[in-house]
Amino acid sequence: MPARRRNAGQRRGRRSSQPGRRSYLWSVFLSAVLGLFLLSIAWQFRPLPRDAVPPPPTPVKVLVLNGCGKTGLAAVFSEKLLRVANRTVDVVTTKNAPVMDFPRTIVVSHGDSLSAARHVGLLIGCDSTIVESSLVAGIQVSVILGYDFDRLFPGHGRWWETP
Numbered sequence: 001m002p003a004r005r006r007n008a009g010q011r012r013g014r015r016s017s018q019p020g021r022r023s024y025l026w027s028v029f030l031s032a033v034l035g036l037f038l039l040s041i042a043w044q045f046r047p048l049p050r051d052a053v054p055p056p057p058t059p060v061k062v063l064v065l066n067g068c069g070k071t072g073l074a075a076v077f078s079e080k081l082l083r084v085a086n087r088t089v090d091v092v093t094t095k096n097a098p099v100m101d102f103p104r105t106i107v108v109s110h111g112d113s114l115s116a117a118r119h120v121g122l123l124i125g126c127d128s129t130i131v132e133s134s135l136v137a138g139i140q141v142s143v144i145l146g147y148d149f150d151r152l153f154p155g156h157g158r159w160w161e162t163p
Contacts, residue, residue, distance in 0.1 A: 055086075055088040055119060056088060056115065056116050056119060059087060059088055059089055059090040060088065060089050060090065060113070060116040060119060060120060060140050060141055061090055061092050061138055061139050061140045061141070062081070062089055062090065062091050062092060062120060062139070062140070062141050062142070062143060063091075063092055063093055063094075063136065063139045063141070063142040063143070064077055064078050064081070064091055064093075064094040064095075064142075064143050064145070065094075065095060065096065065097040065142060065143065065144045065145065066094070066095070066096045066097060066100075066145050067097035067099065067100060067101075067102030067105075067106075067144040067145050067146050068100060068101075068102060068145055068146055068147045068149060069096075069100040069101075070145075070149070070160070073145055073149060073160060074094035074095065074096070074145060075094050076159070076160055077094075077143070077145055077149070077152070077160070078091040078094050080153060080156070080159050081120075081123065081124065081143075084123055084124075084153065084156075085123055088119065088123075089119075089120060089123070092138060092139060097144055102144055102145070102146035102147065103146050103147050103148070104128055104146040104147070104148050105124075105126050105128065105143065105144065105145050105146040105148055105149060105151075105152060106126075106128050106129075106130055106143075106144045106146065107120055107121045107124075107126050107128065107129045107130070107141060107142075107143055108129075108130045108131075108132050108141065108142040108143075108144065109129060109130065109131045109132065109140075109141060110132055110134065110135055110136050110139055110140055110141065110142065111133070111135045111140070113140040113141055114129070114131055116140045116141050117129050117131075117140075117141045120141050120143065124143070124152045124153060125151065125152050125153060125154045126143075126152060
């Protein structure tokens with residue numbers, strides 16, 4: 001009988017080392033799965049290159065509204081947008097917004113023009129897009145310039161200062 005107890009003790013010793021190893025392997029496996037999951041989420045929110053949204057087949061009809069109160073900003077913005085857009089945008093009109101306290105610039109898609117709004121947003125460097133169901137006659141996209149207008153057109157310097 002004593003020989004049998006030794007074997008039983010040896011088995012217990014082997015078994016006791018297995019749970020530690022299994023828990024280590026499980027923690028490595030779960031860490032890898034969690035890492036891949038977080039990487040896939042980060043991949044979805046990566047910045048898109050300018051050509052990620054293909055240009056529309058016809059020029060996008062844009063209304064530019066000055067929502068921050070800087071004199072002449074909508075006109076200067078429109079000129080810059082037309083230069084950067086390479087004939088993919090047609091600025092229909094520029095005017096002041098009814099309210100002059102927009103903290104951020106907003107691109108508004110009217111009707112089913114979400115791809116056109118994304119195109120304009122990528123051109124100017126704005127990621128705030130709102131989808132609005134109401135239609136505005138002859139307008140696909142509205143751009144409301146906010147106090148952050150100096151962040152638009154990244155890499156183009158102080159574009160709002162007329163020479």
